[in-house]
Amino acid sequence: MEIQLGDVGHIIQLAIAPVFLLTGVGTNLVVLTNRLSRIIDRSRVLEERIAPGAVVDVADSAEINVLYQRGHLINVAITLSTACALLVCLVIATLFMGDAFELNFGKFIAVLFVLAMLSLIVSYFFFMREIFIATKTLTMRRLLLRLP
Secondary structure, eight states: OOOOHHHHHHHHHHHHHHHHHHHHHHHHHHHHHHHHHHHHHHHHHHHHHSOTTSOOOHHHHHHHHHHHHHHHHHHHHHHHHHHHHHHHHHHHHHHHHHHHTTOOOHHHHHHHHHHHHHHHHHHHHHHHHHHHHHHHHHHHHHHHHTOO
């Protein structure tokens, strides 16, 4: 079997939309990992404040607990977004293989794409939950400091 240049062009056309999706997922992963990095940095600062055997400030303890919760949510969002990216890569590879070898992978590609979208959707739900917790913590801090 010989693949013609026109066939390769057609395969690339089919793969363009998933590649753009992959770019968006990659950008999403950058945002999520930056948030996780900031959470980890803040928790390290708070943990260093707490000396072994010292009296723990209630506000610091509460903030560390919230940071751990936020870190967990972001970690799940990163895992789901990464799974989405891997599924999109499988969609692209399957498009090429199916078209190049004239195999009928239509239903398999559809299932992979739906799984990728579900993974991304759930990832955004975890991301949104983390943002709600961060915003709630900010509001609570403002009330504690009695700022206008």
